[in-house]
Amino acid sequence: MGQAASGGSGGTRTARVESGDAELLDRLHAFTGHGAVHSVFTRVVNLLTPQGTLIALAARDAGDAPRTLVVDVADWTDLELVPGQRVTFATGNLCVELPHRTVRLTTADARRWRARPPSLAHLAPGALAAAADHLDRLNRTYGPRGGMLGATPYAGPMETAVAQALDEGRTTLIAAVRDGRDAAIRRGILALLGLGPGLTPAGDDFLTGVAVLAALPGSALTGFGPALKAVLAEHPGRTTDLSHATLTEAADARVRHELVDVLRELAHGRHPQELNAPARELLAIGHTSGSDTLSGLIAGLHLEEELRGSL
Template sequence: MTPVATPVALSASSWDAALEETLSGGSRAQPHSTGPVAVAAGTRGAVHSVHGRVVNLRVGDGLIALAHESLDDAPWTVRLHAADWSALSGARVGDDVRITRNALSLSGGALVRVLLAPDGARSLTPDAGVPVGLPAALAVLDGVPSPAASTPFGALAADALSAGIRRLTRTARALLDGEPDAAEATTAAALRLLGLGEGLTPSGDDVLSGLAFVAAHPGFGLTALRHPLRLVAESAEQRTTLLSAVTLRAALEGRARARLHDLVGAIIAGDERAMHRAAAHTAEIGHTSGYDLLTGIRLGVVLALDIPRPSPFTEGDHR
């Protein structure tokens, strides 16, 4: 009789609290929506991609990432202790994945069961505060150096990206000013950025995700941008990579990697030192992804600065 291999049981270092609803199948999200992907217990998926510090699992219309604990918390991500990471060394694209209410199981090149203990859940939600550090944030973001293009295609795409950002800035300003037809123009401008660039998350996608993340924070006053960006997200999977599509969906709900939450939180609080730390940390993502995300966040800051806000000297009791 052939012996049955026993999976290696691992406990997650931390995991996105939104996965509790996702893994229970409790979400009412529809395919291609920006909300969590609902999957019933017992659902099967497959390993989508394998990288040095991330193994992505395709489950339904989304991705769940198993990540090394040296990476920060992120939407639909389960972080594993460094000492346990080698257990995934045999994972291969196409390996079977099984979902249960409190665990993810892989079989194939790696036979692993990752347990999600309640005390490891981390919440990633938008801050509703009104930003008081917008001018300082603009100065900080302008000081982040631009990385050099890694390929000739990347250099060519950079010019198209700059033109696309200028176009999106114009249409977004018109939308925020209440101009008729500006929403449609903003959607069209954003669509022209979708998929522009190279890599797992092309530069145009990262810019859109950065802007969407800021727009999902109500205190910045950019809520009107969410609808056109949602329309873009609905078609993202047909126009760009699945990872980009999932990242954009999360950003529209005000959910991103923890370092982006740190940055926007610092802008809201007006903590310039924390802005510098979080911006530098964000810039470390990939070759250009971090910088492109910061470019999208900068666009959100620029647009927010154009919105009239009460002066602290005019607020309060006017008797």
């Protein structure tokens, strides 16, 4: 753990929360009682609150995201956290109880981060198309294969089959959003939800990219958000907990900072080249997660262009 975790009496250490999802910070006081460690990664620890909500503690390099507190630590490796460990949520602070010590997080000085990107309603269909084309070129140049961009050159049968299913799922979903009928969109979502080997499956990442666009004020993808929310409510076990939480937030236009930065740049409406830097940051997420999310965003932008044009 980083140097900001300071020693204290009785085996208690304090670590400062540098920044946090403003909506989570506002709700944190309501989480009282005992929760648990859900999953542990080098830079992120996921916790279940007493109410069963999944939230994340990120190391300082991991960046802001919905339901996430960014803590001034380098990583979480030396705490030897294991899933199932007890976490106490008390008003004003949050304690992770370990066999030999307690880590107390203080949120008093945390910078409040807003997860919501701006509306793109002011952009003309032509600008959306130009941005989508540019992002597509970036994705195909820098994005890794293995997800929505297709199988890697020497993929085995399993990866090839997943890639084919992803491609079919995308086609089904795009046709369904064009069609606009709720039942068709739900089928399209179910063709992708939970598809892909990773913790946030590639199909879900694609859906995240479409979902955030659909949830922005003025979006023409009106049927997508309600359909996604309904599918997530009706099929809670269809994908991983983490991905379910990510999609639930995306359906309310709340996404991690790399995607917010791309959408902010889109909203500026400047030359597409200005998208290069934020798009590269987005592409760096996970193995194919960033690229898959960008693929969803690109598909969503094309749909926005088409559907606005048909109004």
